[in-house]
Amino acid sequence: MNNLNKNNDIDINIDSSSNNTNNSSNNDYNYKELKKIKENNKFDWVLFKRFLKIIKIIYLKPTIPIVLLVILFGLAVGSTYLSKYTGIVLANIYGSFSTGNKELFLKSLFTGIGAIGSSALLDAIIKFIVSIMAWRWRKVLCLYMQSIYFKKSLFYKIIAFNDKIDNPDQRITSDIDNFTTLLATIVSQCITSPMIVIYYTYLTFTTINWYAPLIVYGYFFLGYFLNKLVMSPMVSINYLQDKLEGDFRYLHQRIRNFAESIALQGILKENFNVSQENNINSYNNNNNTSNIDYDKEYLINNNNNSLKNRKNKKQNNYNNNKNDINKKYFNIDGEKNEKDLVEEGQAKEQFDNLLRNKKRVICWQFGLNTTSDLFSYLSPLVNYFIISLPVFFLNTKSTLLPAEVTVQSYNCIMLASGFSQYISVSTNISDLSGYVSRISTMIEICFNILNDKSLETDLVSSSINNTSVSSSSIPLESSNNFSINHSDNDINQRKIIINNGENIKLDYLSYYSPKGNKLFSNISLIIEKNQNLLIMGPSGCGKSSLIRIINGLWPFFTGTIDKPNNDKIFFLPQQPYLIFGSLESQILYPFSKSDSKRINEKEMRRMFSQFELEYLLDREMEIKNNQNIINDLTHNWLNQLSNGEQQLISIIRLFYHRPQFALLDESTSSIPQNVEEKVYQIAKQLNITTISVGHRLSLLNYHSHLLKFNKNKNWSIEKINNDNHDNNQNNNNIYD
């Protein structure tokens, strides 16, 4: 271990031949990651406290788990007691051979069948209860974790504001499953082995002497000590392995999600490569033509010998080219390949990282297995040494009867097996500790985010707030300059006031990105009902961020936001979001289908026909008729609908919910202008006030005011005169 650290190379170098830059950077990455993980996840008191916290969670409702533990304990007692008879039966059978007692043999045989059969049955029941325990713990822990994960949009905040948790999905899904399964196995081992140890300590003491259990104890502690030495570094290595497995899976998940975009780019790249190759080939062909002329001349002027040399040279060139092509197209060494898609290259690199660490896991596991197996396999010899002590070394007995040897050695073997179970527990604990770190750090960080006061905003009801912007007569266009009596304190603190739905007011609003970059300052405006506002500005300037701030998703602002409750505002994000499930479920979202919430077939057809999308309902019917269950959790419309269709379904959802305000973040960017016009017409008919973010100039037609952001972080607001507005104006300068 010291050696490895001294060389600054934790990797046990199996393939020292791989010395390319890609591998060395991967090595570097793994080394740095491992160092960081080692610092944060040592096999120490902190880890133990984290483990206790998880135990507290899984025992939140303790009755059933405690009952299961008590049953397990009872079964372990029964199984240990019955195991004693196996030794006695074996001794009797052995004795019956030496005395020729057939009756004793048959009696022992039948007793043996009963005792061993009962032991086997008890062991099966123990395994069954262990599985049930793991199942319950998983249920409790996973539901607990999910209840935090979905609280206050934490699933978003973890990804958007915090980069300390890798693969939260993996932690909730597979890490908890592995943790609980392993924990249940360890618990069963820890319950059964003390029984065995206590009972067989007594039996070895009574059948041999006091030194017999002591020697077995000493042997065990030596084994445990060696195992602990190997186990400590394994915590961080296992942790990193879980992380790398998660990263690798996530990469493939992204490829699945963006399959079409990647495939389209891939075809582009392939064609690009082919055309490049064609260019190269045509260049070579041109050169070859001149070579032919040159060859002719050469042939005439030179003898056969030189022809032979040239033939050999050509053959060598051909072979070299062939090798190059093999290298280029059939590379399986994890190296990047010119023909690779970027994703393929990334997947190779990620997989390479994973394999490197897996090698470490295998090597350390080898060390751990060697020590634990060595101790298990050596234990019979230790037992016979203990039995031999009174005969060969202490000289207190001259001989031992075969039956005595059988009983004594059986007792020693059982005592050692109780301990070797502890040793195998240590292997499991090293795996478990990786999961403990991953699960508990996720819980800790979730709570840190939840308890972070800087991420919270004061919510005030407008009825108890007298300082809110009161004048509804202040027109939007003058609000850039309007001033209300507020103290500096008001401006520097952040407040969200919930009103009754009459308007949305921003008062001296300054907001920032999660990384603390100021986006815009001192925005003051009032959006009255039926006054549609359009927000325009350069890419990345902070338009969507304003929507996130109004929604309450981002708390990075100062000033006051006075708005209706979120149930009166509907947000349509840039990326249309469709859930798994039927088209009806898409429209009902964010509510789910229930007896009180259903949309009948006629209404669905009416809504879809507004945008000539009835064919989607027919398609759904067809899928249903083909026996494919449509509203199960795996039906993914996202893969089967165009972007425009997805946007229109989101818009139908908006109209179904009929909010007072709708915040549309480029929500019509993929649909034709005439359909876009219809969308805004229907919104008007339904009395929905829209606040839209967009780049299309046609949007100006459907809004009364324009909030214009520019690249210098200035903002202005102006009334849109739709009569005079020329939508075909050149939009190059619109953001200046």
Ligand SMILES: Nc1ncnc2c1ncn2[C@@H]1O[C@H](COP(=O)(O)OP(=O)(O)OP(=O)(O)O)[C@@H](O)[C@H]1O
């Ligand atoms: N989670 C985040 N962490 C840090 N910075 C972020 C985060 N999300 C967005 N930003 C940054 O905040 C700034 C504003 O982003 P925003 O999404 O509001 O831009 P936008 O004006 O809507 O752009 P576009 O027109 O391209 O959609 C950008 O510089 C963006 O990179």
